[in-house]
Amino acid sequence: MDMQVKKKLGLKERYAHMTRGLDWETSYQPMDKVFPYVKYEGIKIHDWDKWEDPFRLTMDAYWKYQGEKEKKLYAIIDAFAQNNGHLGVTDARYINALKLFIQGVSPLEYMAHRGFAHVGRQFAGIGPRVACQMQAVDELRHAQTQIHTISNYNKYYNGFHNWRHWHDNVWYLSVPKSFFDDAMTAGPFEFMVAIGFSFEYVLTNLLFVPFMSGAAYNSDMSTVTFGFSAQSDEARHMTLGLEVIKFMLEQDPDNVPIVQRWIDKWFWRGTRVLSLVATMMDYMLPKRVMSWKEAWEIYAEQNGGALFNDLARYGIRPPKAFADACEAKDHLSHQLWGTLYNYGAATAIHTWMPGTEEMDWLSAKYPESFDKYYRPRFEFWAEEAKKGNRFYNKTLPMLCTTCQIPLLFTEPGDPTKICYRESDYNGDKYHFCSDHCKEIFDHEPEKYVQSWLPVHQIYQGHCFKPGTDPTAEGFDPLAAVIEYYGMNFGRDNLDFEGSEDQKNFETWRGEATRNA
Amino acid sequence: MSNVFIAFQVNEDTRPIIEAILEDNPGAVANESPAMVKIDAKDRLVVKRESIESRLGRRFDLQEIHVNLISLTGHIDEDDDQFTLSWNH
Amino acid sequence: MVVAAVKEYKFEPLDRLENFHGNQLLYVGWEDHLMFCAPFCFPLSPQMPFRAVLEQVLPGTYDYHPDFSKIDWGKVEWFKSGKPWRPDHDRTLDENGLKHKDVIRFRTPGLTGIKGSCS
Numbered sequence: 001m002d003m004q005v006k007k008k009l010g011l012k013e014r015y016a017h018m019t020r021g022l023d024w025e026t027s028y029q030p031m032d033k034v035f036p037y038v039k040y041e042g043i044k045i046h047d048w049d050k051w052e053d054p055f056r057l058t059m060d061a062y063w064k065y066q067g068e069k070e071k072k073l074y075a076i077i078d079a080f081a082q083n084n085g086h087l088g089v090t091d092a093r094y095i096n097a098l099k100l101f102i103q104g105v106s107p108l109e110y111m112a113h114r115g116f117a118h119v120g121r122q123f124a125g126i127g128p129r130v131a132c133q134m135q136a137v138d139e140l141r142h143a144q145t146q147i148h149t150i151s152n153y154n155k156y157y158n159g160f161h162n163w164r165h166w167h168d169n170v171w172y173l174s175v176p177k178s179f180f181d182d183a184m185t186a187g188p189f190e191f192m193v194a195i196g197f198s199f200e201y202v203l204t205n206l207l208f209v210p211f212m213s214g215a216a217y218n219s220d221m222s223t224v225t226f227g228f229s230a231q232s233d234e235a236r237h238m239t240l241g242l243e244v245i246k247f248m249l250e251q252d253p254d255n256v257p258i259v260q261r262w263i264d265k266w267f268w269r270g271t272r273v274l275s276l277v278a279t280m281m282d283y284m285l286p287k288r289v290m291s292w293k294e295a296w297e298i299y300a301e302q303n304g305g306a307l308f309n310d311l312a313r314y315g316i317r318p319p320k321a322f323a324d325a326c327e328a329k330d331h332l333s334h335q336l337w338g339t340l341y342n343y344g345a346a347t348a349i350h351t352w353m354p355g356t357e358e359m360d361w362l363s364a365k366y367p368e369s370f371d372k373y374y375r376p377r378f379e380f381w382a383e384e385a386k387k388g389n390r391f392y393n394k395t396l397p398m399l400c401t402t403c404q405i406p407l408l409f410t411e412p413g414d415p416t417k418i419c420y421r422e423s424d425y426n427g428d429k430y431h432f433c434s435d436h437c438k439e440i441f442d443h444e445p446e447k448y449v450q451s452w453l454p455v456h457q458i459y460q461g462h463c464f465k466p467g468t469d470p471t472a473e474g475f476d477p478l479a480a481v482i483e484y485y486g487m488n489f490g491r492d493n494l495d496f497e498g499s500e501d502q503k504n505f506e507t508w509r510g511e512a513t514r515n516a
Numbered sequence: 517m518s519n520v521f522i523a524f525q526v527n528e529d530t531r532p533i534i535e536a537i538l539e540d541n542p543g544a545v546a547n548e549s550p551a552m553v554k555i556d557a558k559d560r561l562v563v564k565r566e567s568i569e570s571r572l573g574r575r576f577d578l579q580e581i582h583v584n585l586i587s588l589t590g591h592i593d594e595d596d597d598q599f600t601l602s603w604n605h
Numbered sequence: 606m607v608v609a610a611v612k613e614y615k616f617e618p619l620d621r622l623e624n625f626h627g628n629q630l631l632y633v634g635w636e637d638h639l640m641f642c643a644p645f646c647f648p649l650s651p652q653m654p655f656r657a658v659l660e661q662v663l664p665g666t667y668d669y670h671p672d673f674s675k676i677d678w679g680k681v682e683w684f685k686s687g688k689p690w691r692p693d694h695d696r697t698l699d700e701n702g703l704k705h706k707d708v709i710r711f712r713t714p715g716l717t718g719i720k721g722s723c724s
Contacts (some may be wrong), residue, residue, distance in 0.1 A: 011596045041609050054592040057579060065582045072583075113522045125549055143529055187609065205587050209523065209552070212586075216551035224551055228525050228586060289549055310591075310603050339642040377640050377724035395666040397643040398632040398708070406643035407634075416723035418634060418644065420708060422686060428618060429706040431632065444608045449618035456620045459630065459648040488589030 015056035020049070035124040041116040041187040043259075044252035048125025051247055055241035060201055062134060066141070073229045075146055080222040083151050087512050090218040090286040092157075092505035093496050096225060096349040097211075097284040099159040103348060104176045104276060105207070106146040109230075111180040113139035115195060119188040128247075131240050133168040135196075138233040142226075149226040156508075157501050159348045162486040166348055169463065171454040172276070172340070172483055173406045178451065179273045183266075185447070189248065190262050196241035198266035202307065204234055204319045205299040207277050214285045242307075249314040255314050261443070266437040271300075271328075272403040277341065278333035282362065283354060291365035296329040321436040324412050326348035330369040331415055334362075338377065339408045342393035345478065348487050350496035353382040373415050390495055394478055401430045401448055402437035409433050425449065520561050520590035523554040530584045533563070534572035539563050552572040552586055560602040561590070622705040631698065632708040633663070637716070637723040640670060644708065651699035655692045666700040672716040 009017070026034050038045070057065075079085070089095065113136050120132030154160035167173045183194035212227030245263075246253045278292040308318040319325075337351075344351040354362065359378065362370045381391050397406035411417045421432040425445045432438040441448045457463055461470060464480045482489050493499050524530040526548070537555055538542070538544055544557040555561065568576045578599050590601035608614045622629055629651050634644030645666055649658070659678055664724045683690045686708060692701045703709070718724040 003716070011594065036611060040611050054594075056594055057582070060591070061579055065579065068583050209554075209587055210549075213549040213552050228551070228584075231586045232525075232582060232584065235588050236582070238589075242591075262572075302519065303521075306520075306589065306603060309518055338639075342642045373639075373722060373724075376718075376720040376722040379642070380719045380724065391640075391669055393641065395645045395647070398634075398646045408643045410639075416637060416639070418639070420634070420644075420687060420710075422708065423657070426618070428621070429704075429708075430704070431708060439657070444618065446608050446614055449620075451617050452619060455646050456630070460620075460624045461626065 011056050015058060015367055018058040019130050035122060037122045037188050038124050041189050043189045043248055043255050046251055051125055051127030052243060053127060053131060054243050057235050069229050069232060071224050076225045077149055077222055085221055086153055086156055087509050088219045092501050093352060094218045094286050095153060095157050097280045098153055099349045100276060100280060101161045102150045102160060102165050104173055106143055107182050108176055109143040109146060110137050111184060112195060113143060113193055114186050119191050122188045135240060142230040145226045145229060149222045158491045160426060163377055165486055171205045172347060174454050176273050178404045181270055192244040193259060193262040194266040197245050198263060199270050200234060200237045201241040202267060202304055203270045203274060204272055208234060210281055210290055210295040211277060214281060214289045217287045217289050260316055264320040265440050268321040269327045272405060275332050279337045282333035283337045285301055292333045293329045293365060301326060327412055330366055330403060335408050339406060344495060345392045345493055348492045350499050352496040353378055396458060398431060399453045399455050400433035401438050401451050402432055402440050404453060407433050451462040518603045519556050519558060520592055520602060520603060521554055521556045522588040523586040525584045525586060526553055526593055532568055533581060536567035537563055537573060539566050563599040565597050574605060607657060629705040631703060633668060634710040636710055636712040638670060638718050640724045647697060652697050653703050654695060654697055656694040675716060676713050683712045
């Protein structure tokens with residue numbers, strides 16, 4: 001029998017057949033009621049079919065490759081658990097970076113899942129709908145694989161057991177939480193610029209690439225694997241973020257100023273959140289691949305520079321805060337680590353002062369700033385700790401209304417002066433850490449007057465367990481708040497030196513190399 | 517002129533891919549970090565199916581790179597035979 | 606600007622004065638002493654004398670610093686919202702014009718932190 005051999009369709013045609021012409025104009029209900037959120041932000045879309053998918057991944061190929069990634073990951077998670085892989089990491093201080101990850105980052109993966117599922121429903125064009133729904137599935141996978149991988153550490157170490165509650169309540173976690181809540185409560189286009197473009201395209205490399213490579217360097221096989229497994233999806237997410245920007249800018253010139261303002265806002269919101277990552281890289285990895293400053297130069301300055309050169313043809317300029325964000329690269333990690341150290345009694349991670357060699361590494365990587373501004377402070381703390389007088393700051397700090405970080409950042413150009421900004425709105429004062437956080441507030445004050453600022457919530461009495469009496473004799477507010485957080489005082493918090501984690505790790509590692 | 521880059525996990529799956537890219541893109545530079553390699557190139561970088569297949573000795577679907585891809589930058593153009601990153605439009 | 610929204614967008618601010626059980630918030634920062642990573646937030650009675658802030662509130666917060674005991678409060682320079690300001694130590698916060706969520710800073714001339722590093 002003669003076979004009629006038809007030429008196989010090319011990737012582009014195949015993709016078009018599988019993903020286009022799947023939707024229709026509704027007739028029982030007007031399209032505006034079916035897609036109620038696509039117009040109110042002011043973005044004008046004339047032709048949804050102009051949407052170009054950067055990766056032409058059809059659903060069947062998607063499941064196939066995602067399945068392969070999962071099989072690889074779970075094989076390693078099993079091997080890691082069976083072989084006590086946790087005892088192979090450089091030292092137990094490293095594990096605190098994982099605590100920060102599960103407390104601060106993994107819940108955002110879940111929120112990203114919800115966010116993309118939401119906008120995937122709301123866009124009136126089939127192209128972005130399919131892309132967003134695929135990303136929603138990815139993000140759920142990331143949350144699950146991270147929780148699953150890190151749960152292995154929860155069997156042995158403190159600070160992992162209550163991360164979901166902490167994410168919603170604890171002061172330093174309100175920073176990433178409020179960042180994502182801000183994006184989720186915006187319209188679908190702003191969400192895409194916030195998460196798809198500013199976070200995924202411009203900034204996510206700073207989180208995953210150097211950090212995961214750092215996990216490899218510190219012999220944490222399981223984290224490297226979930227990190228890279230997630231990151232293999234990020235390449236797709238990043239291109240989606242860039243595509244959304246190009247699509248909006250090409251559809252109508254009136255979209256340009258709106259998109260520019262969102263880029264300005266979300267670049268800054270994102271860099272503020274990433275200050276937590278800066279501390280992970282410079283302070284929490286016992287073996288370091290590169291400094292935060294070096295990572296910033298590669299991924300934000302060079303890479304971001306190339307990106308904004310390219311977008312200039314649409315009339316888009318680099319984010320307004322770009323210069324200030326670049327200047328801060330010399331200070332960010334030191335200022336934030338100093339803050340976590342200050343409030344080490346109220347964190348569900350351990351903190352510590354870097355050792356002598358580590359301080360020398362910091363001096364070499366930060367010749368302009370470390371010795372002059374930060375070493376004296378750190379050496380003083382280290383000496384006091386040695387004398388049994390470890391510094392624990394017990395008074396609650398003033399927070400920025402927008403990014404919710406304590407006012408710890410210094411004036412651009414003067415690392416000896418805290419940067420204070422304020423606005424008056426409807427008879428009340430609001431305070432900010434920077435010109436950029438103030439500008440974000442001033443543009444939408446009705447949104448940010450609702451900021452759930454942990455310090456103010458504590459003073460309003462909302463962070464104590466039922467039955468607590470703050471007027472009782474000898475009432476200790478810090479202890480009451482720690483109890484409400486569900487942290488075990490002395491186990492989950494305080495200095496690494498002398499912690500249960502430190503002792504257990506030493507004992508177990510000792511047992512792993514000799515017979516008891 | 518701006519750089520584009522593509523980064524892969526370092527493993528047996530990606531060795532032929534990385535070799536192929538470096539041969540097909542004179543001037544591309546591989547920067548190695550623990551567990552990963554980042555390949556930088558001026559303006560444009562191309563991944564060719566045939567070059568990978570000739571190393572693997574089997575058929576290779578370019579979308580297989582998704583499994584070990586870490587990150588990339590630039591505009592993407594993808595068909596059955598090659599995958600291109602560039603800042604050109 | 607108003608928030609872009611599909612319907613009226615109006616919500617209560619979360620940090621109104623009446624939510625603080627009779628106290629108001631006062632933010633205090635010590636210039637040139639960044640060992641304290643950020644300014645502080647205190648819930649205080651508007652009827653509290655300013656002197657009580659200096660004598661009862663600040664010591665517990667700042668006395669870890671070797672400079673704190675060297676402060677001559679008569680020579681301290683004060684700023685309110687960044688502008689020079691002179692408090693009357695014997696009058697209350699309210700009488701000194703301090704409202705809910707005001708921010709004051711003090712500079713201690715001659716004292717510039719650990720090894721002069723503003724720490």
